[in-house]
Amino acid sequence: MKKRDEEKNRREVVHAFSMILQIGLAMMICMAVSIGIGYYIDKLFHTSYWMVIMMFVGILASLRSMLVLTGVYHPGGKKKKESANEDSPD
Numbered sequence: 366m367k368k369r370d371e372e373k374n375r376r377e378v379v380h381a382f383s384m385i386l387q388i389g390l391a392m393m394i395c396m397a398v399s400i401g402i403g404y405y406i407d408k409l410f411h412t413s414y415w416m417v418i419m420m421f422v423g424i425l426a427s428l429r430s431m432l433v434l435t436g437v438y439h440p441g442g443k444k445k446k447e448s449a450n451e452d453s454p455d
Contacts, residue, residue, distance in 0.1 A: 396423040404416050406419070
């Protein structure tokens with residue numbers, strides 16, 4: 366292999382690893398924050414169901430963040446390429 370191909374492969378591996386790490390951290394942070402909020406609300410009001418409710422909210426938030434990071438879902442309803450084409454004058 367050429368040296369240029371090896372560098373390209375290394376960059377792709379680093380990019381893939383950073384994407385996996387970013388998705389994993391985003392999912393864990395969404396879950397941890399929402400469960401923490403649910404735990405705090407349960408302790409504050411002496412209840413036992415808010416942590417379960419917030420856990421499901423955290424799961425949904427982590428799935429949304431995963432879809433945004435992978436490019437499947439675009440917040441605002443427009444894709445980046447479509448919004449760039451609409452901004453340019455004809």
